Amino acid sequence: MRSEQEADRALRLYADTVRRICMIHLKNYADTEDIFQTVFLKYLVSSTAFASEEHEKAWFIRVTLNACKDLLGSFFHSRTLPLSEVMLQPAAQEAEHQEVLEAVLSLPEKFRDVLYLHYYEGYTAPQMAKILKKNVNTIYTLLGRAKDRLKAKLEEDGYGSQTV
Amino acid sequence: MDHKLYETFDSIHAESALVAHTRAAMGAAGRVRNRGRMRVAAVAACLAVLLVGSGGWVYMTPVSAINIETNPPIELGVNRFDRVVSVSGGDTLQSEDGIKFSSYEDAVDQILSDPGLADVPELSIAVTGGSEMLNSVENCASAHRNVYCCSGSEEELAAAEAAGLPLGKYQMLLALQAFDPSITVQQVAGMTMRQLRDELALLSGETDENAGYQGQGNGYGTGDGSGNGYGTGDGSGNGYGTGDGSGYGYGTSNGGHHSEKHHSE
Numbered sequence: 001m002r003s004e005q006e007a008d009r010a011l012r013l014y015a016d017t018v019r020r021i022c023m024i025h026l027k028n029y030a031d032t033e034d035i036f037q038t039v040f041l042k043y044l045v046s047s048t049a050f051a052s053e054e055h056e057k058a059w060f061i062r063v064t065l066n067a068c069k070d071l072l073g074s075f076f077h078s079r080t081l082p083l084s085e086v087m088l089q090p091a092a093q094e095a096e097h098q099e100v101l102e103a104v105l106s107l108p109e110k111f112r113d114v115l116y117l118h119y120y121e122g123y124t125a126p127q128m129a130k131i132l133k134k135n136v137n138t139i140y141t142l143l144g145r146a147k148d149r150l151k152a153k154l155e156e157d158g159y160g161s162q163t164v
Numbered sequence: 165m166d167h168k169l170y171e172t173f174d175s176i177h178a179e180s181a182l183v184a185h186t187r188a189a190m191g192a193a194g195r196v197r198n199r200g201r202m203r204v205a206a207v208a209a210c211l212a213v214l215l216v217g218s219g220g221w222v223y224m225t226p227v228s229a230i231n232i233e234t235n236p237p238i239e240l241g242v243n244r245f246d247r248v249v250s251v252s253g254g255d256t257l258q259s260e261d262g263i264k265f266s267s268y269e270d271a272v273d274q275i276l277s278d279p280g281l282a283d284v285p286e287l288s289i290a291v292t293g294g295s296e297m298l299n300s301v302e303n304c305a306s307a308h309r310n311v312y313c314c315s316g317s318e319e320e321l322a323a324a325e326a327a328g329l330p331l332g333k334y335q336m337l338l339a340l341q342a343f344d345p346s347i348t349v350q351q352v353a354g355m356t357m358r359q360l361r362d363e364l365a366l367l368s369g370e371t372d373e374n375a376g377y378q379g380q381g382n383g384y385g386t387g388d389g390s391g392n393g394y395g396t397g398d399g400s401g402n403g404y405g406t407g408d409g410s411g412y413g414y415g416t417s418n419g420g421h422h423s424e425k426h427h428s429e
Contacts, residue, residue, distance in 0.1 A: 015178035
């Protein structure tokens with residue numbers, strides 16, 4: 001059981017990271033709130049000792065990904081459609097960002113993960129392989145395909161073909 | 165595209181409401197956990213107090229008593245573990261230290277060896293702890309002269325106290341009154357145990373030996389060979405045993421008094 005100060009520090013440091021992963025996996029705010037709280041409560045009761053902040057961050061990413069997958073894979077979730085489904089998730093206010101985000105979200109899950117981890121968190125393929133528990137070559141392949149698919153999607157949407 | 169992707173992801177932030185809710189949930193979880201821990205701690209503390217309390221109560225409750233009839237009498241409360249847990253009226257003792265919480269045998273031994281009791285002519289010890297305790301106390305007392313032990317119930321002890329007599333004398337009074345109802349408490353109080361026993365023997369027509377009462381103070385000599393003397397007489401009688409061997413002397417008299425001498429080497 002961690003202290004309230006520790007929990008508060010983690011919330012300040014990793015709230016956005018967890019929120020972003022929720023964003024690229026979950027479709028509604030209720031689920032996001034659910035997973036967000038689950039992850040931080042897990043941190044609160046976890047006795048894992050972290051060697052560094054990087055280690056801690058990787059833990060948060062791993063736990064959030066697992067929690068999202070658990071939720072999406074649950075029988076209840078796969079058979080129901082919450083009313084809030086129609087509500088668009090907040091965030092990403094700017095139209096430009098919104099378009100890119102929608103393009104990312106239109107990709108399969110496996111591509112979204114590598115795009116986020118590589119382009120935003122700056123992880124290398126071997127680091128991603130560890131976090132996602134996949135072969136390094138698989139990561140390279142996924143990353144290559146994700147880039148291609150995103151590019152195609154953005155071009156298809158007519159978004160800044162000159163910038164892509 | 166790399167930059168655009170970065171900016172897009174960077175534009176996503178955890179909503180302040182989401183963070184606030186999560187912070188509240190974590191605080192509540194911490195409090196619940198702490199409350200649970202405090203509850204466990206409280207229950208454990210209660211149990212510990214209960215255990216120590218009941219253990220202490222069991223240990224500190226006297227279940228039998230040893231009354232040593234000095235003036236004022238010393239009363240030792242003995243718990244179920246044969247330990248002395250209370251000492252009252254030990255004013256005549258020069259040192260009371262070490263009596264409390266020692267075994268009652270040690271305590272009796274220590275009290276009887278106390279220099280403050282050296283000049284007491286006769287001591288009576290009353291035990292309410294049954295025959296086993298009486299035997300043990302008799303064993304302790306056998307090393308000392310003129311100590312009489314007897315055992316009785318709480319009720320007898322209370323009755324003896326009411327009559328103002330040591331339990332041994334009270335029992336003697338009852339026995340004597342069975343033969344001679346005119347004998348009073350005052351008479352008994354003024355006599356020694358030895359005299360009382362002789363009196364009883366006289367009244368019951370039995371000798372000291374088969375009267376069924378045993379008193380410490382008979383002299384025994386041990387050694388090689390044997391020799392004994394036996395004397396009776398009217399008015400006074402004395403008996404003594406001399407010799408290199410064991411001598412055992414006793415005397416009975418019609419006059420109610422007798423003296424005895426023992427010599428042993």
